[in-house]
Amino acid sequence: MAENKTRLTDASVELYLAAIEDEARRKDCAALIKIMTRVTQQKPKMWGTAIVGFGVLKYKYESGREGETCLVGFSSRKGDISIYGTGSAPRREELLPMLGKHKTGKGCLYVGKLKDVDVAVLEQLILDSVRTKIG
Numbered sequence: 001m002a003e004n005k006t007r008l009t010d011a012s013v014e015l016y017l018a019a020i021e022d023e024a025r026r027k028d029c030a031a032l033i034k035i036m037t038r039v040t041q042q043k044p045k046m047w048g049t050a051i052v053g054f055g056v057l058k059y060k061y062e063s064g065r066e067g068e069t070c071l072v073g074f075s076s077r078k079g080d081i082s083i084y085g086t087g088s089a090p091r092r093e094e095l096l097p098m099l100g101k102h103k104t105g106k107g108c109l110y111v112g113k114l115k116d117v118d119v120a121v122l123e124q125l126i127l128d129s130v131r132t133k134i135g
Contacts, residue, residue: 008068008070017030070085080110086129100116
């Protein structure tokens with residue numbers, strides 16, 4: 001069985017942030033770290049080379065495949081900040097229209113700049129998702 005490519009590492013979150021060239025993006029990512037730390041009560045850790053994750057979620061599929069991923073996390077990508085783990089928020093469909101400028105993908109939420117979204121709504125999405133996952 002193939003192993004997950006994205007795993008928890010000992011890489012430095014601080015170095016990851018420092019490598020983000022755009023100052024506004026770097027500040028947005030630092031703000032996301034504060035939000036996700038507060039919501040999860042977990043310290044940020046690097047998952048692979050480009051995902052800042054919080055907490056650990058163990059999963060097992062019916063096929064028998066199992067693994068670990070972060071409860072929630074984010075990554076500064078070329079065009080947007082990808083936010084992972086909010087898909088399980090029970091009120092997602094209710095909250096997304098109130099979020100502001102964003103896009104959604106298969107399992108991600110994409111925001112260009114935090115100033116373009118309602119941070120309180122984003123925090124609620126993250127909180128709802130974490131509560132769903134940890135019970």
